[in-house]
Amino acid sequence: MNDLRLTLELYRIAIRAERQYRLNFLLMCVLGVVYQCSGIAFVWVMLRTFDTIAGWTFGEVAFLYALRLLAHAAWAVPFHQLEFMDGTIREGRFDRYLVRPLNPFLQVITTRFQMNVIGDVLAAVVMFVLAVNLVSIDFSPVHILYLIFAVIGGALAEGAAKVCVSSLSFRFVQTWAASRLADSIYLMFGSYPTSIFGPAMTWALTWVVPVAVVAYLPAGVLLGRTGDLHVPGAVAIAAPLVGLCWFLVAYRWWRNQVRGYQSVGA
Amino acid sequence: MPVGAATRQDGPWRNVPAYAQIIRSRMKTALTYRQNAVFTLGIVIVQIFILSRVWTALYGDAGTVNGIPLSEMLLYLTLANLQGWAVQDATVCSYLWERIREGRIAFDLLRPAGFIPQVIAQLVGSALMMTTFAVVALPVVAIIGTLGAPASPAAFGLWLVSLLCGIGVAVMLNLMICLSAFWTTEINGTMMLFSLISQFFAGVFVPLSYFPGLLRTVAEHLPFQATTYTPVAIYVGHLEGADAIRAIGVQLVWIAVLALVARLVWSRAQHRVVVQGG
Numbered sequence: 001m002n003d004l005r006l007t008l009e010l011y012r013i014a015i016r017a018e019r020q021y022r023l024n025f026l027l028m029c030v031l032g033v034v035y036q037c038s039g040i041a042f043v044w045v046m047l048r049t050f051d052t053i054a055g056w057t058f059g060e061v062a063f064l065y066a067l068r069l070l071a072h073a074a075w076a077v078p079f080h081q082l083e084f085m086d087g088t089i090r091e092g093r094f095d096r097y098l099v100r101p102l103n104p105f106l107q108v109i110t111t112r113f114q115m116n117v118i119g120d121v122l123a124a125v126v127m128f129v130l131a132v133n134l135v136s137i138d139f140s141p142v143h144i145l146y147l148i149f150a151v152i153g154g155a156l157a158e159g160a161a162k163v164c165v166s167s168l169s170f171r172f173v174q175t176w177a178a179s180r181l182a183d184s185i186y187l188m189f190g191s192y193p194t195s196i197f198g199p200a201m202t203w204a205l206t207w208v209v210p211v212a213v214v215a216y217l218p219a220g221v222l223l224g225r226t227g228d229l230h231v232p233g234a235v236a237i238a239a240p241l242v243g244l245c246w247f248l249v250a251y252r253w254w255r256n257q258v259r260g261y262q263s264v265g266a
Numbered sequence: 267m268p269v270g271a272a273t274r275q276d277g278p279w280r281n282v283p284a285y286a287q288i289i290r291s292r293m294k295t296a297l298t299y300r301q302n303a304v305f306t307l308g309i310v311i312v313q314i315f316i317l318s319r320v321w322t323a324l325y326g327d328a329g330t331v332n333g334i335p336l337s338e339m340l341l342y343l344t345l346a347n348l349q350g351w352a353v354q355d356a357t358v359c360s361y362l363w364e365r366i367r368e369g370r371i372a373f374d375l376l377r378p379a380g381f382i383p384q385v386i387a388q389l390v391g392s393a394l395m396m397t398t399f400a401v402v403a404l405p406v407v408a409i410i411g412t413l414g415a416p417a418s419p420a421a422f423g424l425w426l427v428s429l430l431c432g433i434g435v436a437v438m439l440n441l442m443i444c445l446s447a448f449w450t451t452e453i454n455g456t457m458m459l460f461s462l463i464s465q466f467f468a469g470v471f472v473p474l475s476y477f478p479g480l481l482r483t484v485a486e487h488l489p490f491q492a493t494t495y496t497p498v499a500i501y502v503g504h505l506e507g508a509d510a511i512r513a514i515g516v517q518l519v520w521i522a523v524l525a526l527v528a529r530l531v532w533s534r535a536q537h538r539v540v541v542q543g544g
Contacts, residue, residue, distance in 0.1 A: 027455045038462050042471045048478050049331065050324040116455075177305040184309050188316050196323035197316075 006102055010110035011078075018113045032119015033126075036072075039191050040065050040127065054193045059134030060223055061193070066131040067222075068190045068215035069124035071154025075162070076117045081109045082162055083179050086169035095263050104258060105251070108166075137222055146237075150218035153240020157210040158186050160246035167250075167257040190214050195230060202230050210246050213239040281379040285387040292391030296357070296399075303399050310351040311403070314411040317343045317471065332475065337412065338502050342473055344411030346498045348403075349429070350470040352396040353436035353493055356457045358388045363447040371539065382532055385444055389437040397433075417503025424510045428497040431517035436493040438524035439464065445528065448535040469495035475504065489524065492517040 018025065040062060047058040056064070085108050088094050097104040137143065161182045169175045194202050194212040206212040217239035220226055226233035296303065318340050325336045334342075362385065365371045375381055407413065416422040443460050447453050465471070467490035474485050474495050485491055496513045499505045505513050 031455045031459050034459060034462060038466060041466065045472050045477060045481070046320075046324060049476055050326075053320065054323050177301070181305070181309065184312060188312060192316075192320060196319050198319070 003102060003106060007106045007110055010107070011113065014110055014113040028114070028116035029119040029122065032116040032121075033123045035116075036069055036120055036123035037127065039187065043191075054196045055228065056193050057135075059131065060219070060225075062127070062131040063135050063137075063223065064193065064215045064219040065191050066124065066128040067150065067219050068154065068186075069120070069127050070151045071214050072158060072186070073117070073121045073124040074151050074155035075158045076120050079109050079159055079162070080114055080117050081111045082166045083176075084111070085166045086172075086175040089169050089261070090174075092263060094261065098261075105254065135223060143222060146218070147222065149240040150222070153243035154214035154218065155243070156240075156247035157213050157243030158190075160243070160250040161186065161209060163247070163250040163254050167254045170257045170261045185209065186211060186214065190216075195228075199230075206231065210242055213242045281383065284377075284379045285383060288384060288387035289391035289394070292358070292388045293395040296355070296392055296395035299357070300399070302357070303396065307351065307399060307403055310347055311406060311410050314344050314347045314407065317347065318411055334473075334475075334504070337414070339473075340412035341414045342498055342502045342504075344407060344413060345501060346468070346470050346473075346494050347411075348400050348407060349432070349498060350465055350468055350494045352400045353393055353433055353440075354461055354465070355392045355396050355440075356461070358385070358392050359440065359444045359447065359453060359457055361388075362444050363453040366447050366539075375539065382441070382528060385441055386437060389440050389444075390433075393433050393437060416501050417506070421500055421503055421506070421510075424514065425497055425501040428500050428510070428514050428517065431514055431521065432493045432497045434521045435489055435517055435524065438521055438528060439489060439493065441528050442524070442531065445531050445535055448538045464490045464493070467491060468493050469498075473499065473504070475499075489520045492520045 043053075043061050043065070044058065047053065047061070051057065053061060085094075088097075088108065088111060094104070094108075097107040100107065139147075162179070165175060165178045165182050168178060189197065189205055189211045194205050194216040197205065202212065206217075217229060217231070217236040220229045221233075221236050221239075226236050229236050321339055321343060322336065325331060325339070329335060362371070365374065374384060377384065404413065416425060439460075443453075443457060446456055450456060467485050467488050469485075469491060474482060474491055477485050492513075496505065496517055500510045500513070
């Protein structure tokens with residue numbers, strides 16, 4: 001409980017520091033929105049000529065896209081600092097985290113607060129409201145509960161990949177390239193119905209790198225399309241659990257890798 | 267007699283050796299940091315793969331849509347992405363921004379060669395090296411994407427001209443972004459925003475002929491299409507004959523307009539230079 005209180009306090013301090021730079025704050029927010037919405041602009045332009053992609057209408061793809069954005073934002077708000085851990089280690093600041101009485105993972109994620117994350121949240125909420133109006137889902141309490149689980153599960157699935165990448169920085173000096181690659185994979189492969197990539201890629205994107213479980217499978221469940229997914233309905237419904245499992249494995253791996261940490265020395 | 271005096275000439279071409287040297291150094295720098303290029307090239311190749319899959323799924327069983335066969339569309343996407351990547355190097359702007367922030371820009375301003383030509387030389391050097399990387403990567407690109415012959419020998423000739431003009435427009439646009447560093451203290455956000463917007467309007471994801479009504483009008487009046495869409499559309503044969511020549515004319519007009527704007531922006535930027543420290 002004390003850990004939670006401390007973590008929240010560290011977040012508060014990080015946000016306060018960032019609010020000093022107002023123009024940059026605004027610019028980074030706009031950037032977040034434009035970046036996250038650029039993909040859907042492409043889909044919109046295409047689906048004006050073609051009605052569907054792999055049988056999905058624009059509204060349905062928009063819903064899938066919005067679900068991915070929500071999951072991404074749910075990951076990014078608390079955890080995005082993980083991406084910059086290689087810098088922390090390179091400059092020897094990680095030593096401090098090891099001697100303080102709080103889990104080093106929690107200290108890493110509260111180092112700073114990048115304001116473009118707020119843009120991610122804005123983009124996700126706006127896209128979701130727009131997309132829900134384009135598809136016909138009657139939201140029963142069960143649907144809403146599933147949606148919440150799907151967002152958390154999706155966040156953890158993306159997080160699992162990011163946690164693995166950040167654990168590389170205990171051994172390698174720079175990891176920004178790997179981290180950008182992971183980002184691109186989730187952004188580019190996660191924004192379309194996975195089936196368009198062919199059977200082999202679909203299998204890999206479900207079971208090797210958990211991308212399909214972020215939005216494709218849950219969106220299929222919520223849109224009532226479980227019939228034409230590549231996995232049985234029950235597995236599709238369990239997609240959020242897959243995310244959770246991957247994350248737990250990744251976190252254990254991260255904690256294990258901390259032991260391999262060598263300080264840069266004085 | 268000073269050592270350099272023997273080789274130094276007067277007249278408008280006297281700084282050319284200096285610019286050639288800047289181009290060479292920038293190419294060397296890009297070669298030294300090639301892992302960055304390899305990495306962003308990797309992302310572009312993934313992007314080519316995804317776009318190819320998306321468009322194949324969209325076409326479905328229809329062989330030809332809007333008069334464009336699928337194979338031609340895939341060739342367009344592959345070339346547009348590769349070329350769009352080659353003219354989108356952000357390292358020169360980051361480098362200048364750092365020099366401005368740390369005050370080292372003063373040395374660039376003191377040199378006998380003009381500041382704007384120096385930046386242009388840097389950008390040209392980087393574009394040349396990136397194009398070389400793109401050519402080296404062609405075998406990999408051919409496996410993942412679609413490569414093919416140009417529509418006709420004439421199209422090939424016009425494409426070469428248009429490609430050079432496209433690099434010219436891209437260099438001028440990058441110059442604007444570099445100059446914006448005199449006003450803003452942070453440039454990463456601007457550069458990312460610029461690269462997203464310019465890629466979209468350059469037709470890297472969707473050819474301009476697919477843009478609906480108003481969006482197409484907007485895109486046609488922006489300089490971004492002159493960087494990528496024009497050359498690639500000429501190569502695959504969307505733009506032919508008089509249309510192609512007119513499009514190259516538009517590219518030249520953009521280079522002239524952007525050069526004028528750059529002049530104007532620079533005359534204001536000069537007054538903003540504050541060199542920190544002594």
